[in-house]
Amino acid sequence: MKPAALFLGLTFALGGCSQFEPQEPALSRPVAPSEVDWARKSGANSVSGIALIKVGGTSHTCAGGSANIIPDSAYARARMTAIFGNTTRGMRAASLGAEKFERDDPLYVSTLRTTRCDPSGSFSFSRVPDGVWYVTSSVKWQDSSQVEGGSMMQRVELRGGRQVKVSLP
Numbered sequence: 001m002k003p004a005a006l007f008l009g010l011t012f013a014l015g016g017c018s019q020f021e022p023q024e025p026a027l028s029r030p031v032a033p034s035e036v037d038w039a040r041k042s043g044a045n046s047v048s049g050i051a052l053i054k055v056g057g058t059s060h061t062c063a064g065g066s067a068n069i070i071p072d073s074a075y076a077r078a079r080m081t082a083i084f085g086n087t088t089r090g091m092r093a094a095s096l097g098a099e100k101f102e103r104d105d106p107l108y109v110s111t112l113r114t115t116r117c118d119p120s121g122s123f124s125f126s127r128v129p130d131g132v133w134y135v136t137s138s139v140k141w142q143d144s145s146q147v148e149g150g151s152m153m154q155r156v157e158l159r160g161g162r163q164v165k166v167s168l169p
Contacts, residue, residue, distance in 0.1 A: 043129030061121025
């Protein structure tokens, strides 16, 4: 093998290893106020939806439970990934139990918005500012031997007075 080819091969091979170096997880860093200040404002957008799981001929909803919208931040993205495996859309089965976090960032908690699901499992948020948000809710029920259902998430991007409808899961 020629020395130049060997050198290039080693460079690419070792360079590829850098992607496996440990990185400081976003969950260990506090949310920067500048990341979420926009979320405290009132906006012209709205988010409405339903959280519903059908099993056989039975529908289970979030009725009486809560739905949330969470502003995008590095912390929120890391949290969605830890719970749902991605930041776009997902469901975590109730049988897996809740994802445990060392502590909830106070700024994360103070900027999320919560509402109650109505008897049909519908929810809505009004006056939401432009930005990327995560819509979350849970639909859980007790089966004969364990809790069924799970927690659900969908990412939405709001701009310019949009009315976005989501269906979880």
